Amino acid sequence: MVALVTLQEAKDHLRIDDNAGDSDLTLKINAGSAALLSYIQGSKDSVIDADGNPIEGDALDRMKTALLVLLGYLDRNRGGEEESALQQGELPFSVTMLVYDLRRPTII
Structure with missing residues (x-):
């Protein structure tokens, strides 16, 4: 797990x-990291290498900041209180605005 x-x-x-x-925060770090790496899809290789090690640079800094914002959101909404503000599969705007241009959708 990255x-x-x-x-x-x-x-x-x-x-x-x-x-x-x-232990709860560690779970959220792992799950949030996975969600963000999934969100940027085809450009993961600008953030982590083939072995899953972080690649220092602007992309990683932005992903780290986005994850910290996401952790704040998850910490505030432990019971899904703001769930209705998001559609299925969406991340909060304050998270995606940091990494949106890193997103490179892949077609399967």
Whole structure:
């Protein structure tokens, strides 16, 4: 599993000082990373290499920022309170606006 941010980066962003929710936050980091990499589809190779290692640069910085924003959204909406604001398969606008031009849809 590729994690675009570390647990500590996520905790710093969310201003979390304890370890009580580390396992939950780790799950969200992994799931959010997967969702964002899936969203950009054909341009994943500008963010991670073939072995799943992050490639330093602008694309990775934007993906990391988008993931931190997404983690904030997921943390605020633990029970799906804002679920009606999104359509099935959509990410929040504040997340996609950071990475939209990295998206390269692939046709199967």
